[in-house]
Amino acid sequence: GNSVTQMEGPVTLSEEAFLTINCTYTATGYPSLFWYVQYPGEGLQLLLKATKADDKGSNKGFEATYRKETTSFHLEKGSVQVSDSAVYFCALRNFGNEKLTFGTGTRLTIIP
């Protein structure tokens, strides 16, 4: 079956630090990959996605590249801000298996 393994949290960084949140997956076929973000008190929002190998998703300074050879979709940002404090979820969605399969989430706290 499908599964997503995500970097354990919580993660605490100083403002302007470099961020990496690791995500690897197991799936049959060619899934689409997503990063969702949940800001405090808000619902889940799509941050970025990639639908095929070597695609790079990007949004709000975050990037993630779909690496089929390593089955990974690591989230990166070069310089984090306090406003990036949130819980980040890696997820996949496979053809013929319409649900999203989520990782456990990584809580990120950025301190000024």
Next chain:
Amino acid sequence: GAGVSQSPSNKVTEKGKDVELRCDPISGHTALYWYRQSLGQGLEFLIYFQGNSAPDKSGLPSDRFSAERTGGSVSTLTIQRTQQEDSAVYLCASVLSGTPQETQYFGPGTRLLVL
């Protein structure tokens, strides 16, 4: 509507009571999903609708849980004889056509507390 809406936003109930949670998807979205977010369990899939039919109910945790969708729009998730372990945030999402590449848009959730 502009986004996925859910009601109520919060629900406190006593153990053993039945509850109904409502989801209004984005207008025109054909596929609708229910998930549950609970402490220690992360985000779990419950059920998926394409139109009014449910091709995948594999995530419903027990026969106390049921859901329906009418008119290809509003969906109701019903939990009968609630238990304390049902306490969680219940999330609804919709997507335009259900293909894997498309984005699922989530509602704000219903926070359920069973006392």
